[in-house]
Amino acid sequence: MSLRYGRLFDATVREEYERALALAKAQLGPVLPGERTQLPVAAIAGGNWRDAPLIKARLAGGYCLRTAAQGSCAYANICEHCPNFRSDPAFLPILAAQRADAEALAADAAARGWDSEAARHRKLAERLDLLITRAQAS
Secondary structure: OHHHHHHHHHHHHHHHHHHHHHHHHHHHOOOOHHHOOOOOHHHHHOOOHHHOOOEEEEEOOEEEEEOOOOOOOOOOOHHHHOOOOOOOHHHHHHHHHHHHHHHHHHHHHHHOOOHHHHHHHHHHHHHHHHHHHHHHHO
């Protein structure tokens, strides 16, 4: 009996989810990344993202900018802090560039009085030091 009701429950939940998703899409309209308005970095910081008066995160494949009202992204640099993260020595230049940016971003955040943001960047720099050491040893 439980298996029968379980299947009925799954189907009901799925139908309700799809109905709610359709309603949300109808209200929000298109939300694909290509259709979003991009932040004019050049207008705010003269083209250098590191100088923008925003919360910044250096990622392995680029960077992320957020307004102070948005706060730090909980997912920024999450992979670098994962205990399963492994770095190949071929990625040493990327890790080194990311490490240099983390240090510069920590100083920038501290100068703006964003102590928790500065601490976040310092923690990332410490983690990158460990990852760089491990990659050099392998």
